[in-house]
Every structure is written in structure tokens, then in C-alpha cells.
Amino acid sequence: MTTDPQRAIQDLYEAYDRREDRLLKDYFELLRFPSISSEPDRTSDMRACADWLARYLKGLGFEVELWEGPGHPAVFARHLGAGPEAPTAIIYNHYDVQPVDPLELWESPPFEPTIRDHAVYARGASDNKGQLFYNLTALRLLLERNGRLPLNVKLCLDGQEEDGSQTLFNLLPGKQKEMAADHLLVVDLGLGSPTFPAVTLGVRGIVTMRLTVTGSNGDLHSGTHGGMAVNPNHALAELLAGLRDASGRVTVAGFYDEVEELSDAERQGLNFRFDARRYQQTFGAEPLGGEKAYPPRESATIRPTLEINGLAGGYAGTGFKTVIPAKAWANLSCRLVPRQDPATIARRVKAHLERHAPAGVRVEVQILEGGGPAVRTRSDSRVVKAAARAYEEVTGAPCHYMLEGGSIPIVPDLARATGAEVVMMGWGIGTDNVHAPNEHFHLDRLKKGCATMARTLEILAEKE
Amino acid sequence: MTTDPQRAIQDLYEAYDRREDRLLKDYFELLRFPSISSEPDRTSDMRACADWLARYLKGLGFEVELWEGPGHPAVFARHLGAGPEAPTAIIYNHYDVQPVDPLELWESPPFEPTIRDHAVYARGASDNKGQLFYNLTALRLLLERNGRLPLNVKLCLDGQEEDGSQTLFNLLPGKQKEMAADHLLVVDLGLGSPTFPAVTLGVRGIVTMRLTVTGSNGDLHSGTHGGMAVNPNHALAELLAGLRDASGRVTVAGFYDEVEELSDAERQGLNFRFDARRYQQTFGAEPLGGEKAYPPRESATIRPTLEINGLAGGYAGTGFKTVIPAKAWANLSCRLVPRQDPATIARRVKAHLERHAPAGVRVEVQILEGGGPAVRTRSDSRVVKAAARAYEEVTGAPCHYMLEGGSIPIVPDLARATGAEVVMMGWGIGTDNVHAPNEHFHLDRLKKGCATMARTLEILAEKE
Numbered sequence A, B: 001m002t003t004d005p006q007r008a009i010q011d012l013y014e015a016y017d018r019r020e021d022r023l024l025k026d027y028f029e030l031l032r033f034p035s036i037s038s039e040p041d042r043t044s045d046m047r048a049c050a051d052w053l054a055r056y057l058k059g060l061g062f063e064v065e066l067w068e069g070p071g072h073p074a075v076f077a078r079h080l081g082a083g084p085e086a087p088t089a090i091i092y093n094h095y096d097v098q099p100v101d102p103l104e105l106w107e108s109p110p111f112e113p114t115i116r117d118h119a120v121y122a123r124g125a126s127d128n129k130g131q132l133f134y135n136l137t138a139l140r141l142l143l144e145r146n147g148r149l150p151l152n153v154k155l156c157l158d159g160q161e162e163d164g165s166q167t168l169f170n171l172l173p174g175k176q177k178e179m180a181a182d183h184l185l186v187v188d189l190g191l192g193s194p195t196f197p198a199v200t201l202g203v204r205g206i207v208t209m210r211l212t213v214t215g216s217n218g219d220l221h222s223g224t225h226g227g228m229a230v231n232p233n234h235a236l237a238e239l240l241a242g243l244r245d246a247s248g249r250v251t252v253a254g255f256y257d258e259v260e261e262l263s264d265a266e267r268q269g270l271n272f273r274f275d276a277r278r279y280q281q282t283f284g285a286e287p288l289g290g291e292k293a294y295p296p297r298e299s300a301t302i303r304p305t306l307e308i309n310g311l312a313g314g315y316a317g318t319g320f321k322t323v324i325p326a327k328a329w330a331n332l333s334c335r336l337v338p339r340q341d342p343a344t345i346a347r348r349v350k351a352h353l354e355r356h357a358p359a360g361v362r363v364e365v366q367i368l369e370g371g372g373p374a375v376r377t378r379s380d381s382r383v384v385k386a387a388a389r390a391y392e393e394v395t396g397a398p399c400h401y402m403l404e405g406g407s408i409p410i411v412p413d414l415a416r417a418t419g420a421e422v423v424m425m426g427w428g429i430g431t432d433n434v435h436a437p438n439e440h441f442h443l444d445r446l447k448k449g450c451a452t453m454a455r456t457l458e459i460l461a462e463k464e
Helices: A005-018 A020-032 A040-059 A129-146 A166-174 A232-241 A264-268 A276-283 A342-355 A382-395 A411-418 A443-461 B005-018 B020-032 B040-059 B129-146 B166-174 B232-241 B264-268 B276-283 B342-355 B382-395 B411-418 B443-461
Strands: A063-067 A074-079 A088-094 A114-116 A119-121 A152-158 A183-186 A198-203 A205-214 A305-314 A327-336 A362-367 A400-404 A421-424 A440-442 B063-067 B074-079 B088-094 B114-116 B119-121 B152-158 B183-186 B198-203 B205-214 B305-314 B327-336 B362-367 B400-404 B421-424 B440-442
Touching: A005 A020, A005 A129, A005 A382, A005 A443, A020 A040, A020 A119, A020 A129, A040 A063, A040 A074, A040 A152, A063 A166, A074 A166, A088 A129, A088 A411, A088 A443, A119 A443, A129 A152, A129 A443, A152 A166, A166 A411, A183 A382, A183 A411, A183 A443, A198 A382, A198 A421, A205 A232, A205 A342, A232 A305, A232 A327, A232 B232, A232 B305, A305 B232, A327 A342, A342 A362, A382 A421, A382 A443, A411 A421, A440 A443, B005 B020, B005 B129, B005 B382, B005 B443, B020 B040, B020 B119, B020 B129, B040 B063, B040 B074, B040 B152, B063 B166, B074 B166, B088 B129, B088 B411, B088 B443, B119 B443, B129 B152, B129 B443, B152 B166, B166 B411, B183 B382, B183 B411, B183 B443, B198 B382, B198 B421, B205 B232, B205 B342, B232 B305, B232 B327, B327 B342, B342 B362, B382 B421, B382 B443, B411 B421, B440 B443
Parallel strands: A088 A152, A088 A183, A183 A421, A198 A400, B088 B152, B088 B183, B183 B421, B198 B400
Antiparallel strands: A063 A074, A074 A152, A114 A119, A119 A440, A205 A327, A205 A362, A305 A327, A305 B305, B063 B074, B074 B152, B114 B119, B119 B440, B205 B327, B205 B362, B305 B327
């Protein structure tokens, strides 16, 4: 085991640089698969991507299985060469990506990776193929340097993280033997900035719903019927507007019942650094969307939210159609904090919407599958401390602990199946445009991510 | 001139029946043109339809011109064989149609006319190719029977009624010589039912707008940013919900300033017959959409409205995208009553929306072209009385006077250009599904519409 961390990192960087061209070629191959899990016609693209990963991991000496379930396959791989006495780490990434619309806003095609200003532009470049690929590279470099890994390593590569993780949700309860590990590393997160390393101690949960408002049995002419027919667009707007009060609080009865304030001790250990001016410069709008009683960064991490992710009704294109539509609808999601049960919260939102249905329209709320509760982890577990130390070695800056507003619904099930303590980490940053046009990932972070993972595994292998 | 009206109608029906097969063949040809004026790629279809009408009218002995303007051409035709001493009637129809989406709700393709239960199903079957075609048929039968028309007849066939009538709006001020007439018959309306004939004394005006709400400079992840970013979908819902109060009144300052109540005398002459139970049976929803202070039929004719014709923002498809969109938008229209100026009302709505812009988003309101003021006509003009008598002859029932909630923005300009008194008439009924899937027109009304127009022209030619 290398004992000088800076020397170890230097070695890794030199090895990385020597083979960078080949690494990027492989990374680009991975990015070229249009592995959009939520689009029905992508089944063969998803499988092609899973097969590519299986071949790649076999090439590294891993034993690989494709786990088949109701959705796209998960890629499971293990390299147990460190022996039964050595600890085992399991790494979670996902190889599926978000849809790419609106396509016209991409400056280069989303599945033709392009380097601009030392960053790779492609759907998935950051979320999560970039983070997956630097992990594969860390494993490759460790194997090439030492001929073995410092501990046993398993990989669980989700094919449906962006679309509910159904395959893993179904299979994990029966895969406890395969998944068993000491340390679970969920590498689908980010840090404050490349010079502000941080380990994530919590992600919010999520539950999603579809709200449909139905008026007449068909579209009506807004001249003849305007003033008679109840317009589902108006009814939808009223229902949606009523979901929050002027202070930004969600008005659904019981929405905050299980929410607890952070204790002083909890708050002490967490970094809520937030630069509102910089936020506005980056995103072009002020961070005024949360509860007025909480600063933006707290409102986006320790408080639950209800967001309208999409709404539609009638003809909203250019040109004009003088219609009163038969239906209008919206996609809603709630982000959840610890102790909030997704099903309970969804039922309360549904009951609220049904109770407030305007006269003359029918309101239906469908609670969608694939949500999950919030996760909070301890800051003093071995795996969290190892990751924090690795970040500090790679960046030279002290590692912070923070909370993330996003959700990885499968994490509680991963923790249960592995029996491991979890760390949530990664090298994503807020300007990567994940889930948006022109997603990108900086080459510098690809390399640092690789070093962070390699060092985390080495630190976990050290004797206590 | 035939003096026995029933005999005259019988003659027309016999002539109609003899050539019904050929008439339907021609009607179907007209319906097959996908003349959707608002869709940019329909230019050649629009022109093909205009050319077909020009050929058809030339075949009847009309002198025909295609009037070119900024939009699709208008077809202008005249048959002045009755001589300079005879009066002149000008008939207005339009040959363009509404878009057809949602296409999947059509039981037969919208541009493949199909007869089911004695009705012709096709986009435009009623609005307005059906009403245009029975007018052409009336002219054909009169010409074939008498070798001439009872008075001079002009036709003005709009190619853009469903999309703002821009060509006619631009050209009419310079076409006063061509358009000059004694009587203007706008045949784009309906009646209460086939056994409840009615002439329309008023249509509402219209003005349309597009509201855009912009938040950040790109779509954001609703996990990371939920609780920080202002969601334009929420801001849109709030703005739209705030446009009406609980009593259904529009909250825009000054919206009702110019609106006058009907005088007792005006109200006396008008029929506001409305069967709420039947409305619900037909359209599947209660008529609760108007101002609570007015019965539905009044709210939809003598009161102005503000409707959300379309709204969109984020991802509203099946599946789910956890996005906070950069933009959300809506198409709005106001129906106007006499003395309301379209531009003034639009400015007030725009000012209201801008003043109520939620913090953190940018609100833009674009006032669209193509609107027009309301029209009310006298019930004692010669042309209104002639049309009413023709309806009574054809149906055997007393003719009523009513108001229509829809709009034909070009009518005031038509009245100005022609110098004529106007009647608004037609054989459309509320269940024709105009502007909606499965538009249709009953064969029986095609024949009765033909008789009504033929008799109206004959009555107008009688010595006073």
C-alpha cells in the first residue's frame, strides 16, 4: 500500500496522462449510446450500452452479470481478488441518461461527444456516464499499477436511474448475497466547486404525480362556449396556484407534519454556503423560489418542495387556436426530507387536489411509481471519512459535508441489500447542465474523479 | 320571380335531388383540400383550394379574381347579369379551416370526407366549406332554372378567417368599388337547432395574446434547484389563476369599463333560450364557466370573456422529467362586446399581467394581430328581414333573433368596404364539432342551407 498520498496521486496522474487518448476514446464510445431509459423505443440502445459495459469490465478482469428485470438491465460486476479477508466496497453508478429535448438548444448533437474549452459536451457527460467512467478508469489504473485491487470491489450499474430504477427495486431484495459489502459508494453527486470538496450526507426523497383536469367530452370553440364552458386550463391554473401560499409554503394539509428542524449539532457539521449573486449570474434568475422562512440553500435541502415539472392544455403553439380544451394536465413532484413517507405525502397532495376541484370539472391524480424516501448518513462512518480524506488529498482543501436537494430513490434499497454504510459523492457541479441541453463535464474533473475514487479505495483498504 | 315560396322551395329541392350525387362529389373535392390557414407548410394546399373555387365559379359564369395579400389569397367573384338597376348582394364565406390535432380522436381522417348517419364528417364540413358549398349550390340551381340570378351577386371568400383574415384586412380599404353592394350576407353562423331558425344580430369581438414567463436561462434540475429557483410553471399558474375572481369576473382593471347592459327593448327582441340539462348531456360538463351574475347564454354573448386557449411549460408527456423549465407560456383570448376596443382591452390585460409578475420571473405579453371588435346589427334592415323570411319558409317555424358568442373579426371591415347592411346567418349547429375532432354537417342542412340562400336572394330581388 502506498503510504505517501501525494506520491500515489502523482503516479495516478502520470498513468492517466500516458493513456488519456485511449481513455477519451472509450469515454466517447460510452457517451455515444443514446441510453435514454424513459423513451420506449430505446430498448436496443440500452442493451447495447449494457453489453458495452459488460465487455469493458470483463476486459478489466471483472466477473459480470446482466440483471434482467421489468425495466432495462442492471450491470453487476465483481472483482474479489483481494480475498475473503479483505473488505468489500460496492460502487453505484447509472448508465442511463435523461431525454434530450429541446434538441434545438444543443450546440452540438447530444450523442456526438464534442470537446470545447477542455469540457466534453454530451448527454450523460456528467450525469452519470462521466462519473461512471472515471470510476472504471480508477479501477483500471489500480489494476495496471498493482496487478490487483486494494480491496474487493463490486459495481452496481443501474440502467434506469432516470426512470424509476424499477429493475433494481424489484431485484435487490433477492440479491443480498451478491450485493453484500462493507462500504457503499454512490457516485451520482457533486461538490460545491472544484476547489470546495464536499461529501454529501443527505439527498431528498421524491414522489411524482400526474394531475388531470377534465371538462367537456371534447374540445369546444372558445367563442361560442366562452362564458359557458368551464375551461380546464383555468381550473388547472387555479388548482396549481393554490398549492402554495404567498410565503412559499405548500398549502397541502399535513405536508410538513413529519418534517423536523435540524438540531444544532446537525447544523454545525453541515455547510450551507450559498452565493445568491453568483447563483443569479450563473442561472440568470434570482433564487426566490423556496419558502421565504428559509435561506435558498436550506429551502432546497432540508425542506420538502412541491414543483410543477410540466403542464399542458389546449393549443399553446405559435399561431392560435380558439379552443376551450377538454383536458389540461400537469406533472408534479415532491422532494422529501427525512421521516416523510413518499406514499403518505402523495396521498395528502392527491386528497388536497381532489378536495379543491373547481365546480364543473373532474380532477384525477395518479401517483406514479419510482419514488423513494430521503437519505441521511452519518459523517463519522469509515466510508465517509475515507472519501473526505481522498477529496482533501486530491484538492488540497478541507472537505465539507453538505446536503443535496436531488434524489436517488434507490439508495435506501441499496443500503439494505448491501448491509453497508453509504457515502454519496461525485465530481458534478451545478453548471454541468445535467438534465438540460449542453450537458458537459470538464476533463480536469474526469481526472480528479479518477484519483478520488482510487484513493478512497486505497484508504478503505488501510488497516484501522 | 316565383311568387309561391313553397312552390319555389319544392322546385329547388327537386333540382337539388336530381343532381345530388354530382353535388356531393364536388363538395367532397372541396373538403379534401387540407386548407389549414394557420399552418406554415400549407401554402400550396391553400392555393390549390383557391384555384379550385375560382374554376368552379367560372364554370357558373362568374368573373373571378384571386386577391393576393400578406396571407393566403381571397377569392373574389361577381355575376352582374341582373344589370345596373338591380340590387347587389355580396356573400361572405371562408375556405380555410382550423388545424386538426388531436388527430387520433378523429374517427375518419379529417380530409377524407365520410358519410355516417346522413352527415358528412371532415374538417370544414360545417365551418365553413359546408356553408360555402350550399351557397354555391343555391347560385347554381338559380342559374340553371332561370338562366340568370335574381339580382347581382358578389362573393368574397376569405382564405384566412381562422388565422386573422390578414389579406382581407389589408386589401379591403382599397377594394370599395369591387365590394360595393346593397346587402352583405355573412354565412358563417348557425341557428339554435334545425327546427329553431334564427338570424344572428351580433357576434363578439376578439383579441388574442401570448403570455410568456421566463425564469432561469435554461432548464434546471428540480431536485437540486427545487426550493431555490422560481418555477415559471408556478408563476404562470398564479398569473392565470389571478385573472378571474371567485364570481367568474375578470379581475383586469377596466376590463368592463365600456360594457353596457342590454336595454329592455334590445333584450325583448333577442332569444336567450338555453337548456342547461341538454348542454350537459351534449358536452358532458355543466355550463358553469361564466360570470355567476349572468345566465350561461348571456354570459357567452352579451358579456366579454378572457379564456386560456393553451398553456405549456416543462415536460408534460407520459413518463416524467424532473425539470424546472426556463419558460412557461399561455395563449389567451378575450371575447369582446360592443364598445370594447380590442387594442384597449389587450393593453389593459397586458398591463395587469406585467403588474402582477411574480418576483424572480420575467413576464412578457405579446398582443397578436387579427382581432376585431364586436358587431351588432339592426333587426329591421331589409337583408335581415329577407333572411328571416327565407328561414321561416324553409323550416315552417318562426324565425328568432339571437346573439353569437364567437367572432368574425373581418365583419366590420366588410361592412365598411361594401357600404351594405349586414345579416349574419347560417345552418351550423352547436354539435357540429367545429374547431374540434369529428367535425360534421348533416346532408339535410346542406340542402336547407341551399334553399335558404336561394330564397333570401329571391326575396331581396322583390320590389319593395
